[in-house]
Amino acid sequence: MSRIAMMGVFVLCLSACAEIYRNHGYVPPAEDLSKVTVGVDTRDSVIEAIGAPTASGVLEDSGYYYVQTRFRHYGARAPQIVSRELVAISFDRSGVVRNIERFGLEKGQVVTLQRRVTESSLEDKTFLRQLLGNLGNFDPGTLLPTEE
Template identity: 25%
Template sequence: MRSLCLLFVTAAALSGCASVRTHQGYLTDPQLVASVQPGVDNRASVERALGRPTFMGQFDNNDWYYVGRELAQVAFGNPKPKEGTMLHVRFDPAGNVATAENLGLTRVVSIHPVGDKTPTLGRNRNFFEDLFGNIGQVGSVGQGGGTADNPTGGSGSN
């Protein structure tokens, strides 16, 4: 009986370590993607075959992107991309397909911000200065007085 309980406890503990796979974005159908041919298709036929793009080019609407990725996550960890697809369809000025490239995770950029705080301009105040810093400042602006941020007390407009 004891070994059976130990087996159940071990199984329950290990089930928390199971990897969960999810999908985000465009679900790629290889046959439909292969059907998009440069010089043959146009915007309307690509939209009928593949649907609306995930996003269009920022500076030019002649670039359509279909992006999808598979993620794996263990318990409470951050999800990590395992597989990814990116189809880039470029149209010529007449609206016909010029190129259709099937890309993977090679073009995905991983951004890692430096530090855990965003630098800002202004005063560096600690918690207690933020909490108690406005005591005695209420009402002083309307009476000709100023604050640390506005020493003249004026509204700033002439």
């Protein structure tokens, strides 16, 4: 009888040391994110397509953030982060999707997993840079009257 009790205690001790994984948060899968079109969809259509965000930015024109973290619990040790993923959707001032980015955590470093961005040729240029860039793009002959 004592042998059975010892085996029971041994099995309980082994099961207490089993790894347990817990997931926190939500990140939409890639196929759901593909339903969101950069430059077309708005804040409301994003929520309709992939659900409400885990968090949103502090400012009005800020973006939506979807965060998922997976923890591993092992015995009496403190939980360890196994994986973390973040999807950031940013909007322009009119509320249209400007950028969709997917980040991951690998060896303690943030890694960009996927990025879809609409780029404007004017966004990075100052007025002076645009002015100087156009100096070589005109033909002086168009400024002078032509004889016909």
